Amino acid sequence: NNQSAFYLASFSYQFSSMVKALFFVQLAHSEFGWRCAKLPITDRFRRMFRAHFGSTPRGSAEIWGRIRDLEQGLRPVHLLMALHLIKCYPTEEVASGLFNCEPKTFRKHSWRVLQILQEHVFPLEVAWSSRQRCTPFEGAYISVDGTDAPIWEPRPWHKKWCSKKINGPALRYEVALELSQGRIVWIYGPFPAGRFPDIKIARMSLVEALRECGEKAIADSGYRGERDVFITPTGRHRASDRRKALIRSRHETLNGKLKCFKILAVPFRHDKEKHEIVLHAVVAVVATNIRLGDSLFEFDQ
Numbered sequence: 001n002n003q004s005a006f007y008l009a010s011f012s013y014q015f016s017s018m019v020k021a022l023f024f025v026q027l028a029h030s031e032f033g034w035r036c037a038k039l040p041i042t043d044r045f046r047r048m049f050r051a052h053f054g055s056t057p058r059g060s061a062e063i064w065g066r067i068r069d070l071e072q073g074l075r076p077v078h079l080l081m082a083l084h085l086i087k088c089y090p091t092e093e094v095a096s097g098l099f100n101c102e103p104k105t106f107r108k109h110s111w112r113v114l115q116i117l118q119e120h121v122f123p124l125e126v127a128w129s130s131r132q133r134c135t136p137f138e139g140a141y142i143s144v145d146g147t148d149a150p151i152w153e154p155r156p157w158h159k160k161w162c163s164k165k166i167n168g169p170a171l172r173y174e175v176a177l178e179l180s181q182g183r184i185v186w187i188y189g190p191f192p193a194g195r196f197p198d199i200k201i202a203r204m205s206l207v208e209a210l211r212e213c214g215e216k217a218i219a220d221s222g223y224r225g226e227r228d229v230f231i232t233p234t235g236r237h238r239a240s241d242r243r244k245a246l247i248r249s250r251h252e253t254l255n256g257k258l259k260c261f262k263i264l265a266v267p268f269r270h271d272k273e274k275h276e277i278v279l280h281a282v283v284a285v286v287a288t289n290i291r292l293g294d295s296l297f298e299f300d301q
Contacts, residue, residue: 054087
């Protein structure tokens with residue numbers, strides 16, 4: 001219903017040096033657009049909103065529209081709790097002060113929404129079958145790379161956790177990005193970063209998926225060994241090699257967008273079994289914003 005409206009937030013942040021009351025926002029869910037009843041939607045507002053929640057206001061409105069009816073008692077502020085947790089990764093004591101609730105209340109609602117994002121939004125935004133098979137680049141429709149997320153050092157220690165990328169314990173995920181529109185189409189993991197190099201993870205599932213559909217993928221030198229499916233750097237400086245470098249650079253831009261969420265950039269202090277929930281929630285948020293226009297940089301196919 002284009003006339004329907006919903007409240008995304010109505011609460012106060014308590015910053016000692018900035019402002020005392022911020023964000024009384026009313027969103028109108030009209031053709032994926034929105035209006036603010038209390039404050040003008042300025043560029044500064046959008047920057048501050050994204051700095052605290054990791055999503056654009058429009059992206060947050062889109063996510064809320066998808067999950068609002070999934071569970072009884074779900075409120076917009078619960079979504080904001082979850083977004084603030086993955087974006088800023090505060091302690092529960094700090095976050096509960098910002099949201100004017102008990103730490104256990106913040107924990108309950110934020111993790112409940114993260115699970116909802118994983119179960120209901122992530123599958124809609126990230127699907128292998130949704131990739132666009134437009135004009136291929138040397139037979140490739142996607143780019144692929146591994147990304148490592150740091151965790152607290154497990155006990156007892158084992159070198160299988162040690163990532164050479166970040167020089168510490170980490171979990172590794174495989175991420176694939178379609179070339180045509182820059183949308184995420186594949187997430188696989190997590191794996192102990194030291195025991196599973198990129199090519200080993202790819203051989204567990206992605207290689208077979210590419211062979212079944214007769215496609216290839218642009219990848220870095222860590223994927224050498226499967227020449228029939230991965231196009232890796234050659235060390236030359238032809239135009240095609242520069243194009244492949246540009247594609248890999250755009251994929252690194254996506255990895256940077258994921259690491260803008262502090263929960264993936266600093267050691268994960270929760271049980272590592274929960275890390276997949278967090279990664280899928282972050283990807284759901286990033287993928288939603290990419291689909292709504294917050295795209296990666298473009299290049300000529």
